[in-house]
Amino acid sequence: MMELSAYERLLTDISGNGRYEKLLVTIALLQAISASFLHTGSVFILGLPDSRCYIPTVNNFSSLANNSFVQNIFIPWDDSTKGYSRCLQYNYNLSVCSGNYTAECIKHTTLNATQRPITNCADGYYYDRSAFHESATTEWDLVCENLYLMTLSSSSYYLGLVFGAAVGGMAGDRFGRVLVIWVATVLTFASSLASAFTGNIYVLIVMRFLVAFCFMPISVNGFVYACEVSRLTFRPILGSLGNAFFGLGCIILAGLAYHWRNWRDLQIAISVANLIIMFAMLLLPKSPGWLLSRNKKKEAARVCHLMAKRNKGTFCNKTFQEASITTDESESTVGIGELMRRPYLRFMLCSNAAVWCITSLAYFGVLLNSGSLAGNVYTNYALGGVFEVCFTLLSIPMITKLGRKNSTVGTMAVTSASCFLSTVAISLGNANTSAATAVVVFAMIGRASTSATFAVIYQHTGELFPTPGRSTAFGLSTLAARIGSILAPFTIQLQYSWPWLPPLVFGTFAAFGSLLASLFPETKGQAALTTFDEADVFMKKHFRSPIVTKLFCLPRDVQPRFADTNYELANLQVKPNF
Template sequence: SSLVSNDTISCDKWTFDESVFKNTFVTEAELVCDDLPLKSHANSIYMAGLLVGSIFYGVFSDWKGRKPAIMVALLVQCASAIGTAFVSDWWTFVVLRFLTATGNMGLFMCPFVLSMELVGRAWRTFAGVAIQLFWGLGMFVLTALAYIVRDWVDLQLATSVYATILLSLYWLIPESPRWLLTQGRTQEAKEVLEKVAKANGKTLPPNVVEMMGKTEKQKDESPKSDGLLTICSYPVLAFRAVVIFVNWFVVVMVYYGLTLNVGSLGGNIYLNFFLSGAVETLANIVTIYALPRMGRKKFHCFSMLLGGVANVSFLIPVLVGGDDITWVGVVLSNIGKFGATGGFSTIYVFTAELFPTNLRNSVVGTSSMVARVGGIISPYIADLGTLVGGRFGTSLPYVVFGLSGLVAGLLALLLPETLNQKLPETIQDAVHFGNSKRPDGDSQPTTKPQAASESTEMSINDVMFNNDGNGHVNQSFVSEKF
């Protein structure tokens, strides 16, 4: 008989390495070879869920209130996340993950807005960035759970079922008094503020609720905002908008891309993910300290350029090779993550303070949508190393992230600083924002005359906190992490 057989033997199943994970959805659904891109598609669809969630819960929370929106988001997130653990086909998996993403966005965005509306103006930047510290804490907890529970089904349940505990906290969450006032529910707003004042050992100033109600009514009766296309009529504003859109796109793409690419780094994946969470927590702490001192522009550009240089430098350990310098790639990747997190935490503030009152929400909202596009394509860039292969393939995602960060950071240098500047209220204010002189020859003031509404704001500051609330921080929106 012949020693060589030309018979073809069919492959019954794949055998996977279980030294790191016992079982994952990729191995269970056998997303290999021709089906490998389905992994990137699944992550991209999840990112699309964040986009849909930001739109839906933004509208829903304005319609029904912050508290009901939080509850709906929690129910959607819990139901879809738990359901994900019991599916094995790709289509059902991605649909449930899409729904989970919408709920996750609502669970971040609605409490974030609520926290902004519960604190005084001087503390909004601190509250907005500090709330993101718990994202890093979640990464620490997830690392520990994943190390102990190495089957994806058990891990999915472990990270989903506990969220049902939050349902019991519904009764402890106050509704936003500002939202209540916009709905004419003055008595309910007063009850919330009285509870806050009592908890802080303060007394609610007389007539403050009525004053706030009049202020909110005046806002509702004010002329409608100009359309976003108005910017196109002013080259300076159009240029700034393009630069801002580019920075939003890049910072979200890089942030999520680096997070998804942790598994491609050498060394222990659990340690690498833990370090990624630690670096993110550190970046948020630094942001809280740096923004009111270093300025929005300087810190944002510093973060983007630092991250860009670190990511491009990832080429060095990859091309040189050797297991003994794997740690260099891990260090550079985490420096890149530090920069992306710092830029992420700053871009909301920077954007909100650059544009006039009647365009501010439109620009921030449009910027956030552009950012989601960056998030949607980030899984494909993160997986370039798998598709290209070889040493250069391993470094290719980092080179793309690094060059993008450098371009965005350099463009941001062309924007004016907004720290301690009066927020632009009109189109003309925005056009001349950053100039040392106004068109009428007056110097640009760094403080704003105190109006009746601001006097009310100071009274609320006194109720909310056991301090004088006089920190000079411009009113702004702050970053969402999703």
């Protein structure tokens, strides 16, 4: 079994009892709580309550403003949604009731009307404000013909995450994880706070993009920092811990949103809460791994001494001198090229990216739809967070017992089944109380299982690809996930025409993702791949089925690209993945 690198041995020595190590990892992963506030806050900020056309001749009289009375007389029934229309009304001539607007007069006039013309909502909209006192959707009437603006506002945020991840990763490599976190904290707070004072939806769309762009460097560098200060044995569970913090953030957000029912007040509360959380990250010392990679040995030695002292570990000067993080320029520049030129790695890269995209589509689709579920939106959202935390923590022993592939296949299959069952329950109609409750339960299970899938694929991705191409694989997988999250709001919008369609879409894609993941090699107990040639041989050995090779146009014989490589997977002597 290959010895640990000098840097890994250095981390093992200075980690000692691990108390300070765990503290640093916890602080670095606190950004996941902030991420849950920002990534999913649109459930409340852009909340869409039940709505219908505003009928001035009725709504202006409190004695006649009973919603059931208005709907039964003035609002057409929509067979596609199995509910009253949100965007149409009967336009009766009630002039005979002028000065005498009573229920009896209105009923008599409408029942005896020879014509029942249907028109759009000419006088605006009436909203049920029992859950949201004022959301951006109700303030700017982002319904009916303007519904796309609400969807665009959500998608613009996830688009900002794409660009923020790219810039944040490069900035963190060049200027250091902690410095980038500091700068991004200030920018995130400023842009998030400014969002609460926007004057129209178009400015809010831009501001949400900026918030995501400024925050993503914190998320990227926070997770990288946690990896760089933790021992090799502790690293595999970081993804699960991050997801657990994300679920905890969802629970906290439900409480904040319940207290502040106006979206502007909630946006301010989220900004302040995030600032408090992010201030804790300012306590982090610089990453010793990054310092060594930039040849800042004196500062790295100081940080290592500090960690050794607080962990009650040991600092070995000889190990420190041997430790360095070196990047082979040729490998880093051709990483994407090598991954794409080799058929098996190309198939693995594209398939893995597809699984990430599907998982993100299903997760954010189910989560952002929380406001449309039956029951109290705040209770549903908080309960979903509880499910997430529980399922994510269960994924840690599940990965160990069942393996990476089986865990991914299983959790995605659960997501698919829950979405299909939701489709069946929705088709039974909103009037069926049992069916409505079943939709909520299935949504919770689907949300939790996709969260568990994320925890698994974080680890599996790192083990499927060789060292020179691992960062590239993670980067492309993250990009694919962001594409899924961008598409999720547009998929949800379909429910306003066909309520059963979004869960059917999510379930179908999740089923495909589960089948695709079933083709992946199992990496539990397998040796870590360190070169492209090793990965070639490993993938060829796994994908030896004629059906798979023919179906995906994979060559049957793949030879190592370098003639001097005499490598056999069976003889690989490196540290296995447990």
